[in-house]
Amino acid sequence: MRDTPYLVVDEGVAEGNLAAMAAHARALGVALRPHAKTHKTVELAHRQLAHGAVGLTVATVGEAEVFADAGVVDLFVAYPLWAVGPRAERLRALASRVRLRVGADSVDGVRMLARAVHAGLDGAAQLAIAVEVDSGHHRSGVPPENAADVAVAALDAGLIVDGVFTFPGHSYGADAAVPAAGDEAAALGQARDALTAAGIPCPVVSGGSTPSAGAADGGVLTELRPGVYVFGDAQQWELGTMPPHSIALTAHATVVSRRDGVAVLDAGSKVLGADRAAYATGYGRLLDHPEARITALSEHHATVTFSTDAATPALGEVLRVVPNHVCNAVNLVDELSVEREGLEVGAWAVAARGRNS
């Protein structure tokens, strides 16, 4: 027995999610490279590879180090990095032991990467880049028509160019997934064509997010990078991407205070995360009370409003809370309890927790 709050994975549901996304990628004819920032566990990384993933996507050099240590040999840090200080040496060390790809969206950034990985005397380190393209999310990434500039700089600096990628983050919104997948295909196609026109081969055309994966264009993409699909969360539930029976991770929390129609649970933003997107109906959901809403969230408490006093759980009841954004919830704990049909069968260490750099 564990003290609440703690995070629980339903192993059977997670396994079903892994199988379904692997089948989807096969049907589309694209490689699957899941984003491991969602789960940060060695166990799920190995399962994703067993389901046919070609490698993993990670968010940071620190995550790459954790998964390289666990035996994963093909890793993609899918963001532009500024390769100075200890990070430069860490990149060189990684590039000499795994097949490493890093995102890039500037000529200066590419030159820093090349200096970092070529600074060693051994000459063994090889680094591939993929050019990040902005397909409508407007975070990092170049306009598609400028993709060749970064690729040319990379080749000039002695790096390998794998191709182009984007993150269609604007898929997170009501009815936004299908248009975002269209933007993704258009931007990636244009960027691929720009590289080809410059005489640069573009074997990798990489996209994907969990909401947009279902509408991804297999005629343009060669690789898909969803992350959240392994667990699901309240965001995916409310976006309509994943139904509640596909949600594989919940926070178990106890009712510690109660009044008419309101239960206060001992799970707050320090275990659920504080995410609340514009489209969210609350600060998370209850898996077994779909009508209830978390109407307030503080560090250690969720205030849940029920439709009637009769529907409100009693003091001491343990409820299953679905975090809004599962990636941030997982990053708040040291381990995940693993259950099979409601019984704890083990625990997985969140091996890459806190690996922000």
Next chain:
Amino acid sequence: MRDTPYLVVDEGVAEGNLAAMAAHARALGVALRPHAKTHKTVELAHRQLAHGAVGLTVATVGEAEVFADAGVVDLFVAYPLWAVGPRAERLRALASRVRLRVGADSVDGVRMLARAVHAGLDGAAQLAIAVEVDSGHHRSGVPPENAADVAVAALDAGLIVDGVFTFPGHSYGADAAVPAAGDEAAALGQARDALTAAGIPCPVVSGGSTPSAGAADGGVLTELRPGVYVFGDAQQWELGTMPPHSIALTAHATVVSRRDGVAVLDAGSKVLGADRAAYATGYGRLLDHPEARITALSEHHATVTFSTDAATPALGEVLRVVPNHVCNAVNLVDELSVEREGLEVGAWAVAARGRNS
């Protein structure tokens, strides 16, 4: 040299904040019992005690265990707990080695606490409770007029009753601090009178939050429990509680992508926290660019909008980001870098990180 992103404490600024709140409590004539959930470090706990704090406030049994191990002998878990399972044994163990007070807002909760601490054979464990009163935040807590019911149940169950407490969380809002401090004093005064009328002494009348501390009523309160004041954050800055020169904790982050008027930093919700209160002007602030705003935040990136392209920092520049809610930021890292006049002089372990239960 560290790789960004990482959290940095300006030791001199933090020391000034500790001294100022200690002086304020002395001037008010109330005891100071700072909430250690903000910093979660042994070093700052000892400094708060050195500045005259009578003990610490904590959020969980796990935090209490960390600070008890560090030699703190007077601890208040300022929330109602449901004392079953391992938590019951942990409470009993704690209560037999430190002076322990726990919050309570129900007769059933009090009875569970009593069973937990009196279950041992040694009889050495003594537990005090304070009755939580709702002063307008509407999370946990009984209406003030019902405070005596919980106190009577506690005495009947063999517990010590220290008094009453509240968290005026509705002080977090534009121009809300002074009215919230008024609500706090009114609710606590009424609850104290209810205990007194029932013949129950009420030596402790405890309130306080960082925004409301300045307006706390020393005629009613005997104890103040602010937490955030040690570091400050963008919420306190925007509420007008703490000016930017009092902010003692920032995330150092690198510009990894840039376009006209926009810089993308390598610090996102996994190091800053995802908090964004209704009154916040963005997802955090930049200490050295008060006009800039974090207009979007993802897990690993802050998108910062500047007034002009000329004002936008260059690729590779390291900036100081002020998290919206510092308590959640601190809980995301294993240690805090400590600087004196811009030079790193050490690091403090976030000893109670992740202690959610």
